[in-house]
Amino acid sequence: xxxxxxxSIGRKYTMALSAFFxxxxxxxxxxxxxxxxxxxxxxxxxxxxxxxxxxxxxxxQPVLLFGVVYHFVMGFVxxxxxxxxxxxxxxxxxxxxxxxxxxxxxxxSGGFILVFLIIHFLDFWFPEINTKYIQGDMSGLLxxxxxxxxxxxxxxxxxxxxxxxxxxxxxVFLSLHLLHGFSxxxxxxxxxxxxxxxxxxxxxxxxxxxxxxxxxxALFHHFNx
Amino acid sequence: xxxxxKIWRQxxxxxxxxxxxxxxxxxxxxxxxxxxxxxxxxxLTNKGGEPVAFDHDCREGICGMxxxxxxxxxxxxxxxxxxxxxxxxxxxxxxxxxxxPFRAKAFPVIKDLVVDRSSFDRIQQAGGFISVNTSxxxxxxxxxxxxxxxxxxxMDAATCIGCGACVxxxxxxxxxxxxxxxxxxxxxxxxxxxxxxDRVKNMVAQMxxxxxxxxxxxxxxxxxxxxxxxxxxxxxxxxxxxxxxxxG
Ligand code: HEM
Ligand code: SF4
Ligand code: FES
Numbered sequence: 487x488x489x490x491x492x493x494s495i496g497r498k499y500t501m502a503l504s505a506f507f508x509x510x511x512x513x514x515x516x517x518x519x520x521x522x523x524x525x526x527x528x529x530x531x532x533x534x535x536x537x538x539x540x541x542x543x544x545x546x547q548p549v550l551l552f553g554v555v556y557h558f559v560m561g562f563v564x565x566x567x568x569x570x571x572x573x574x575x576x577x578x579x580x581x582x583x584x585x586x587x588x589x590x591x592x593x594x595s596g597g598f599i600l601v602f603l604i605i606h607f608l609d610f611w612f613p614e615i616n617t618k619y620i621q622g623d624m625s626g627l628l629x630x631x632x633x634x635x636x637x638x639x640x641x642x643x644x645x646x647x648x649x650x651x652x653x654x655x656x657x658v659f660l661s662l663h664l665l666h667g668f669s670x671x672x673x674x675x676x677x678x679x680x681x682x683x684x685x686x687x688x689x690x691x692x693x694x695x696x697x698x699x700x701x702x703x704a705l706f707h708h709f710n711x
Numbered sequence: 712x713x714x715x716x717k718i719w720r721q722x723x724x725x726x727x728x729x730x731x732x733x734x735x736x737x738x739x740x741x742x743x744x745x746x747x748x749x750x751x752x753x754x755l756t757n758k759g760g761e762p763v764a765f766d767h768d769c770r771e772g773i774c775g776m777x778x779x780x781x782x783x784x785x786x787x788x789x790x791x792x793x794x795x796x797x798x799x800x801x802x803x804x805x806x807x808x809x810x811x812p813f814r815a816k817a818f819p820v821i822k823d824l825v826v827d828r829s830s831f832d833r834i835q836q837a838g839g840f841i842s843v844n845t846s847x848x849x850x851x852x853x854x855x856x857x858x859x860x861x862x863x864x865x866m867d868a869a870t871c872i873g874c875g876a877c878v879x880x881x882x883x884x885x886x887x888x889x890x891x892x893x894x895x896x897x898x899x900x901x902x903x904x905x906x907x908x909d910r911v912k913n914m915v916a917q918m919x920x921x922x923x924x925x926x927x928x929x930x931x932x933x934x935x936x937x938x939x940x941x942x943x944x945x946x947x948x949x950x951x952x953x954x955x956x957x958x959g
Contacts, residue, residue, distance in 0.1 A: 490956035494887075494925045495915055495949050564925050568883035571924030573816050577717070577730055578809040580783030581882065584934035590882055592927060670928040676950030678943050 502674035504557040519703050530634035534626040558600050565593045588666035595663035602656030644707040653704045657697035664693035712738050712804035719811045721820050740800035764823040770795040775872030780811040785876035785935045793937045813879035817921040828875050830921040837917035838910035839893045841902050855901050865899035868892045870938045877932035883924030888932040890918050891944035898951050908958050911951040
C-alpha cells in the first residue's frame with residue numbers, strides 16, 4: 487500500500503478523498519449556520535451540542551483537521567512537482583483554448599481559501615478552544631449566564647464590514663475551487679460513467695449555491711443588526 | 712500569404728536555445744503546416760543557413776512524430792488533427808505564428824523542434840503488451856467472443872498514436888491520457904486480463920519514474936489529442952491501478 491500512496495494515482499485518490507470529506511463537512515457546516523437565520527435558539531442548541539459532544543470534539547474534529555491539512559499540504563506538494571515537470575515554460579501558451587480558468591488555477595483558489603481559513607480559525611476556532619479547553623468554561627453560556635453565547639458571538643463577528651467583505655471573497659474562491667473540483671474528484675477516484683456525468687449539473691449547483699448561502703448568512707447578520 | 716514565424720532554435724541538447732523570427736512569403740492556404748515549414752527550410756538552406764529541425768514521418772496523421780506547439784496549442788488551433796494534417800487555411804495573411812517544441816522534462820529537446828519521446832517507449836515496454844506465442848500456431852481471431860462495446864472502446868483507446876500532445880498541452884506535463892489509453896486498450900479485452908495487475912502497476916511506476924507530472928483533470932489533453940482519446944481512459948486506469956494495488 488505504501489507504493490500506492492507514493493504513486494501519482496494514489497495521490498490523486500487521497501487528494502480526492504480529502505476533498506470529498508471537506509465537501510460533506512461544508513454541507514454540514516452550512517446546515518448549522520443557516521439555522522442562525524431561521525432560528526437563533528436552534529442554532530444555539532446545535533452549536534452547543536457540536537461544541538461539547540465528545541464524539542464530535544475528539545472523534546470528528548481531529549479527522550477534519552487532518553483532512554484540511556492533508557488537502558492543502560498535498561495540494562502544494564503536487565503543484566511544486568507539477569511545475570518541476572516542465573523545466574522551460576512555453577513562450578506562448580493558450581490554456582484557455584482547452585481548459586477552464588478554474589481547472590488551471592486550483593492552487594490560487596485553494597491558496598485564497600487557505601488565507602480565509604487562517605482568518606476563520608483566528609476568528610472562531612481559537613476563541614472556542616480558548617474558552618472551552620484553556621479557561622475550562624464548557625457551559626456555552628454568556629458571561630452574565632443569560633442564555634447561550636453562540637448566536638451573540640456570531641452576530642458580533644459580522645458587525646465590521648471588512649470581515650463580511652473578506653468572508654464574501656473567501657467564498658467566491660471556494661465557489662471557483664468547487665466549480666472544477668466537484669466533478670474532478672469523481673474523475674480522480676475513477677468514477678466517470680454516465681451516472682457521474684449526470685451529476686455534473688448537481689456539482690455546479692453545489693459549487694455555486696453553498697458558497698452563496700454562506701455569503702447570504704454573513705450579509706444577513708451584518709445588515710440585520 | 713505572408714507570415715512571420717517565431718521559432719525555437721536550439722543547436723543541441725546542451726544548448727540554451729532561443730526564439731528566432733523568420734519571414735515566409737507566398738504560402739498557399741492549401742499547404743499543410745509541415746509543407747510551410749519545408750518552404751521556410753528551403754529558404755534558409757538557399758541562404759546558407761541551418762534548416763529548422765522538426766520531426767515528421769507519415770505526414771498523414773498516423774505515426775505521431777510531428778510534434779509542434781503552435782500558437783500555444785499542441786498541433787495548433789485545429790481539433791482532431793496532427794501538425795502534418797493542419798492546413799495553412801487555419802491562418803490569415805500577415806499572422807505571426809509562434810512555434811515551439813513539446814515541452815516537458817520527460818521530453819528533452821534534441822534539436823530545435825525535435826524532442827526525445829523515448830520515455831513513452833519505456834512506459835510501453837514496462838507493460839504495454841500481452842504475452843502470446845506467435846510460433847506458427849496462430850489462433851483464429853474470432854475464437855474468443857468479445858463484447859461489442861468493449862471491442863469498440865478498446866479500439867478507440869488503441870488509436871492513440873503516442874504523439875505526446877497530451878503531455879505538451881497539460882499544465883502539469885502529465886502523461887496520464889497516453890498511459891490511460893495504453894492501459895485501457897488491454898484492460899477492456901479478455902486477452903489483456905492475464906497480465907492486467909502487473910501491467911497497470913508497472914506502467915504507472917515507469918510513468919512516475921520518467922518525471923511526468925500529476926493529472927489534475929483539467930481536460931486539456933482530451934481537447935488537444937489528435938485522436939480524441941477520452942478522459943474516461945484515465946478514470947479506467949485509476950480504477951485498474953486502485954484494484955491492482957489492493958491485490959498486491
Ligand atoms: C485549504 C486550502 C486549500 C488548498 C490550498 C487547496 C488546494 C487544492 C489543489 C491544488 C487542488 C488540485 C489538486 C489535484 O487535483 O490533484 C485541489 C483539489 C480539490 N479541492 Fe482543494 N484546496 C483547499 C481547500 C479546499 C476546500 C475547503 C475544499 C472543499 C470544500 C476543497 C475541495 C477540493 C476538491 C473537490 C478538489 C478536486 C479533487 C480532485 O481533483 O481529485 N479544497 N485543492
Ligand atoms: S493520448 Fe492522444 S495526445 Fe496523447 S499520445 Fe495518444 S494520441 Fe497523442
Ligand atoms: S508526420 Fe506522422 S502523424 Fe504527423
